[in-house]
Each structure stands twice: as C-alpha cells, then as structure tokens.
Amino acid sequence: MSAKRKSMTSPGGSTKKQRKAIDLEMKMKIINDYEAGKKVKAIARDLELVHSTISTILKDKDRVKEAVKALTGFKAIITRQRKGLIHEMEKLLAIWFDDQIQKRMLMSLLIIQAKAHSIFETLKAREGEESTETFTASHGWFQWFRRRFNVHNRSISSEAASTDVEAAEKFVDQFDPC
Structure with missing residues (x-):
C-alpha cells in the first residue's frame, strides 16, 4: 500500500512550524504599518509571519482596536474575541x-x-x-x-x-x- 500524503517530517527533523500567539501590541503594529501604506507582503516578511495571518488581523482590525481600548494594565494575549x-x-x-x-x-x-x-x-x-x-x-x-x-x-x-x-x-x- 503506497502512502498518499507526503511525510510531515524531513530527514533533518520536523518541517511543521509551531503556532505562536500574537499579542495586541503586535497586532496594533501590524494595523498601524498597513494604515501607513506598507504592503501586507512586506509586513509579513518583516515580522516573519504568514501572509494570511496578516490579512486576518487586518480583517478584524476594528475588534482589535476595541480590545486595545478596553485593555487593562496587563499585556493581554487575545487570540479570539470573546463575547457575553x-x-x-x-x-x-x-x-x-x-x-x-x-x-x-x-x-x-x-x-x-x-x-x-x-x-x-x-x-x-x-x-x-x-x-x-x-x-x-x-x-x-x-x-x-x-x-x-x-x-x-x-x-x-x-x-x-x-x-x-x-x-x-x-x-x-x-x-x-x-
């Protein structure tokens, strides 16, 4: 029986990137850079993030700005917006x-x-x-x-x-x- 998928690992180790949480400070930097005229691709390259991650943050920029306004004294890491x-x-x-x-x-x-x-x-x-x-x-x-x-x-x-x-x-x- 032949394998239909390629292995996720290479001979040198794992090729799968680890997920990392992006804090509000970083998200605001991304939004500010974009609003200053910087291209999404350039922001992604500078911060070593995937293009789709930058696009998702920019899509939700209104919610990110609201979260920053409501921020307490802590350096909060918000990965998804909660309600209720x-x-x-x-x-x-x-x-x-x-x-x-x-x-x-x-x-x-x-x-x-x-x-x-x-x-x-x-x-x-x-x-x-x-x-x-x-x-x-x-x-x-x-x-x-x-x-x-x-x-x-x-x-x-x-x-x-x-x-x-x-x-x-x-x-x-x-x-x-x-």
Whole structure:
C-alpha cells in the first residue's frame, strides 16, 4: 500500500512550524504599518509571519482596536474575541485584580473565584431573565483566565501580606544607629 500524503517530517527533523500567539501590541503594529501604506507582503516578511495571518488581523482590525481600548494594565494575549457575560466579567475581574495588587492586598484562588462569581451574578442580574449563561469559577477556568490576562506571578504571598508593619517599623527604630 503506497502512502498518499507526503511525510510531515524531513530527514533533518520536523518541517511543521509551531503556532505562536500574537499579542495586541503586535497586532496594533501590524494595523498601524498597513494604515501607513506598507504592503501586507512586506509586513509579513518583516515580522516573519504568514501572509494570511496578516490579512486576518487586518480583517478584524476594528475588534482589535476595541480590545486595545478596553485593555487593562496587563499585556493581554487575545487570540479570539470573546463575547457575553463571562467575557465582560473577566475584563472587570482583571481590573479589580490589578487594583488589589496595587493595594498589596492578600490574594488567593478562593478570593478571586468568589469575586469572579460575584461579578458574574451582578452582570447576570443586570441583564435580567434574557441571559441563560452559567458560570462556574472552577480551577480550570482560573488557569485559562491567568493565561489570557497574563496574571501569573502577580499575587502576594500570605506570609508577606499578613506581616505587622507597625511592629516591624518599631523594631527597626530600636536598632537604627543614627
């Protein structure tokens, strides 16, 4: 029996390119270059991307611009545009999360999940009986949320957050040589 397809690998290794996510900053650079008069083929060559990828980004440039406007403080990687209450909840949660980090508040998985569920229920109540969406703030959802909004190492450990700052300052004052 003869093979109908050519092998995906060559004697030197795999020839299949790896997929890579393109962040909003790169997408805006592509859009700005195109709007400045640069050809799609030239943009693709400069960024080492496929022509069709550039064309797809340019086709969806209005949605990319909207995503940039709604961007939080994170360097978000958005590979597909989401819609609905869960998407809105995640945007609001990302803003809340960034605010909590700036305030150096204690963060844990349970607190974040509870806040996500609370925001979702508030948005659902605002929509009324029209919305049939359901949301479970599971561990899996949180892992995907972390990837989408790049919040990997932004939390404060419980030990650092629970320290007594006033007692520490008094201790330092006692041993200050000046």
